[in-house]
Every structure is written in structure tokens, then in C-alpha cells.
Amino acid sequence: MYIQVRLLKSVQDPLWYRVPADWNTKNLLGAAVNVPLRNQIVPALVEKISDQKPGSYKIKYAQSKEPFPHDVSYNEFIKKLAYYYQEPPLHFIKRIRQFIVQKEVKSHADKNVSSLNHKKESVILTDEQQQIVDFLLPKITQSIYCPTLVHGVTGSGKTELYKKFIEYAMKEKRSVILLLPEVTLAVQFFNKLKQQLSIEIAIFGFHSATGPKEKRLLWQKIVSAEPVLIIGVHLPILLPIENLGLIIIDEEHEMGFQEKKHPKINSKEAALLRAQLCEIPIILGSATPSLSSLYNVQQRGWHFFQLKKRFAGEFPKIAVVPLNDKKKRKYFWITDKLKNAISDRLTKKEQTILFLNRRGYSFFVQCKQCSFVFSCSHCSVSLTLHCDNRLVCHYCNFAMILPIKCSDCKQTEFLKKGIGTQQLVMLLQKIYPHARIERADMDTTVNKKHWQQVMHNFESGTIDILVGTQTITKGYHFPGVTLVGILWADLNLHFPSYNAAETTLQQLIQVAGRAGRQHINSLVVVQTMMDHPVFDYLNEIDYIKFFKKEFASRKEVKYPPYMRLAEIELKHQDESIIADEAQQLANELSARINKDAVRLLGPTLPPVHKVKKIYMRKIYLKSKNIHLLIDLFQQINKKRYKSGIFFTPNP
DNA sequence: AGCACGCCGACT
């Protein structure tokens, strides 16, 4: 018996070894082995098994086999993933092995992570919740593939549900994977569950913030097939697990499940594939389900449940106010409605969140004379002015002091267009000199300590107004908040992306959901430049109605979820080369396309087409059948191009 | 990747 292996480092090409007679040959595929190479012993992964002697050269014996979980559907899973993302199968195994086969740290003080938990009194579930529990628990026992979408309004107690499922599955000796769209959320959830789960369980984080000892311990547990709960973003779904019984995806609508760099694996998609192959239930939860999941409910028989009642508090009132009503206001960005509402909360000692999706001081700086806009020399974006008078690129962090003269016409007067969180804080301080105002966005998040301090202070009520971007919308629970102001709601609405309306609405509802978790008289003020149909669906209950309308328009313009979309990205540091090659590639694809089944768009210049001196082009493919698009990409010969070429099957 | 091997030029 022979095995073909791929070394973890160094040699790229596969090598063959003989299997020692005393090895258990079952479950060898994908397993980690140590093999002799020249005069060394190196780690490798088994890629193929064969009875035939593969070549004329002498073949050495493999030396030892590392323990590997007996996950029967794992190889099929990796194979399918590799095909879908057009990536060698080893890539996926390498990713998790890099985390596990780290330096063997000798530490005997390893206390078992599964700590003794304080038995919390179990929460009595609402009828809505009980119904879902009754439906799903048997599916875990029977091991049935059963994708279930749970639409639970903000504050409806989805976490309580998850806890019930996790406890049940683990009592049945099954492991559970829980995915969240961000590491910080995964850490929060981990801490919460560690405190609150009522049975003693092995619970692990598995992401970039997890330490090496915890990873080792987790690996030990999976190797010995003990039931574990694994919480993470991307990595957990790639682990081989023998007794996997349930997968939960929280905040299902979020883009965070898609990896930011190539290969752009989407762990939500991977999880669905895995659940299907393992034949286990998968739960997708969100207050604002994605259109594609709702489509799957409608078209592909996914199960669907709604939690319409809040656990505590009431839904806030929502007021949409125009920003461009031409009324002379002292402060353009704060309408009277919002200003009065903030004053009201300050006197009542209640808290306010102001949401603005733009960091820095102002959007961009333009010369008053010649309309010259300061932009980054490494990227195709304008520079953002920060309050310390620096111009900063939000893509590559390039920074420069704002010059006194325009670099084009030497005039000294500038227009500072738009508004950022820094400017908003300064503005608020002018209007409410006695209010305690803090800012929480990526600028301050870099400093983790400070961020946590701000969040803690806001929770405990020593801050009156919190100004923030995306980051404050997720995961936190602020009981004292009775006012949420959305400064510029349509900022991203006219973004050139087919799902701009969907993501904007999701974001607005998520932010609005921070209000009224405890009080009854809460308000959400939505300021907008232009009116748009999505503002009619801001009410959480009406969200589902938006789906019907949006789906009709997606069908009309032939975009997902009605059609499958795939993206091919080209990258090169030379602009003329990339322009040529993008056209060449488009032509090559076009020649192979069956025009009835596949449509080609591009090559196009994406909105940000240059980052850190690397140029980009994109080509899109649309079809009803994703396999046609994957096969098409497989056909093109990447070696003929100097540019880097990357495939994303569901951008 | 890491190492052996071999080619070649400089120096004793």
C-alpha cells in the first residue's frame, strides 16, 4: 500500500511513501503523517492512497501517523469545498493544521477548560420559542439535514434558544459548532455561554484570538471524540469532528462570514454544505435575515420560524426626517427633531446612540478654487481628514498633514465635505457642553483597552452620548438607551452594489434595535438626504414585507438570489498590463460561454480599483447554475496571465 | 525550504 502526501512546508509537488504493515489504513486520507525526506523527518498530509507502486524510483516508508478524528464525511466535505472555491483541497487542511501543530508547549498546569459552571435557573421559554425547540430537538437526535431560519426581532431571546439546543445536543454526546460574524462577537458569546450554560460542557473558542494551549486541548478533545462546543468565525467549520450534531449560525445576514482575502471562503456556505453532508440540522438566526436565506425558505423548503415578541421593553417609535429640507439650521447635520430629542434624554438622564458610518473628521477635502480633491497616492480613494489635521487613507493607512496650499493651484482655501465621527463629536460638544460624549469606531478600536473602557462606561451609564460606526451595532446590550440617531441613513444606499438596499436596511434595523430594550418611550431618528422605499420597512415586523418587493426587483435585473453570481478578480501592479489582460480574459471566457445559460459582465473597474499600488479589475458571470460558472473558471489557463486571478463563487 | 552538488574565479 502506498500513499501520496503533500508536505506541510517546502516541497510543492506530491511525494510517495510506503505504508508500514502495522498501520490502520482506515481513515488515512487527509491524515497527518511524518515522513523521511533526505535526512530529515517532516510533517505531511495524505492526499491519495494506492495499491500500485507509483514510479520506478525507490520509495521510503512513512514514519509515523498523527492522531486524526474519524470524521466519515470530512473528505467529501473538503473535496466539495475545494471544487466550489477552486482551491486545492490541501489549502483547507493546512489552515487548521497551522493552528494545531504549533510548537509543542510543555505545560502541565493545563487545567481543563470545561469549568464547573454555576447552575443558572433555567429561563422559561415563550410559546414562540418552545415551538422551535419542539421542532428541532428531535432532528438533532435523529440526525437529519434540516436548515432552519429563525427570524427573531432584536431582543427576542435568540440566545436562550441557542443555549437550549447546545445543551440538548451535548447531552446526546454530539458536538456543536457556533459561528458568529466577527472575532469580538465570538469572544463575547464565549464568555456569556461559559457563565450561563447550565450543564458542565467543554466549550472552546477557535479563532485568531485563541491561544495555543486552548487550541491543543481542543484538538485533543476532538481526536478523542469527546463532545465539544466550538465558537468561532471561519476556522471551526474546517475542523474534522466525528460526532458533529448541530451547527448554529448567528447574525446569519452578515457579510463577516466571507473571508476578506482570497480565497474568499464564506463559512456560512461552507457550514450549509457540511450540515448537508453530515446530515445534521443547521440553524440560521438573525433579526434581519438575508434575502438569500428567505429565498431558500420559499424555494427550497428551509424551515422558518419567527420570534415577534421582545423579551422586555417595547419597540421604539421611528421617525424619518429629511436632512436637505433647505431650512437654515445652525448645525446642518443635526435636525431640530434630533436636537430636541437629545436634549430631552439629557435632562431625563437617559442615553443616546448616534450612528454614522464614516470614520474621521470629514469625508474628503476639496480646493475651493480648482476642485482638486486630495487622494491617496497608493490607492484610488480620497483621503479622509482627521481632527488632528492629518489626511488619512482608510485603505492603506497612508497619512499626511493637510498642506496649507492646494498642490494644484496654490490657493489656500479648502472645502471640508461630508461629516465623520470625529467632527460629529466636536459638533455635539459645542451644542451640549455639559454632556459626556464618547466616540467608538475603528480609530479607537485599534486600542482595545480604550474601546472596552468606553463600552463599559456606556453600559454603566457614565457616558450620555455614544457616537459610533458599524462596530457599535453588534452584540452589545445597553439598557439605558432610549434614543438612537442615525445621522445619514442613505449614505451607503446608492452604493453601486446590487444588494445596497438590503444591507442598508439590515444595518438600520440592527442599530435601531439598540433602543428600547428596557424602556417604553424610545425613539429612533433616521436622518436622510433623499427619500427611498426602504425607509417604509424600518419597522422590524415589516422587514419580511421588504423581501417580497426586493425579490421582484432582483428577479427583474437577474441578480442573486434569483441568479447565481460569480466574480473573477485580477490583480497586478502595472496598470497597462492589467487592462490588457482583463480584456483578454473576458474574451477568452466569452468564447467559451453558452450565451443562453451564462452572461458575462466586464471587465469592469471596481469603485476602488487601486489599493496599496496594486491595480484591480473585475469580471462577473451570471447564471442560474453555479456549476457552469465554476467549470468555466476551471477552463481558463491562469498560467497564461501575469496578473493574479481569483475566483469568488458568491461575492 | 534546505541541502548537496558543481562550476568558476581568486588566491596561495
Add this chain to the structure above:
DNA sequence: GTCGGCGTGCTC
């Protein structure tokens, strides 16, 4: 004749 610097190619 011998040392060593570096480029090339192989590893089952």
C-alpha cells in the same frame, strides 16, 4: 591545487 561563493535542481 584548494578554498569558498553562489546558482541550480532534487527531495519519494
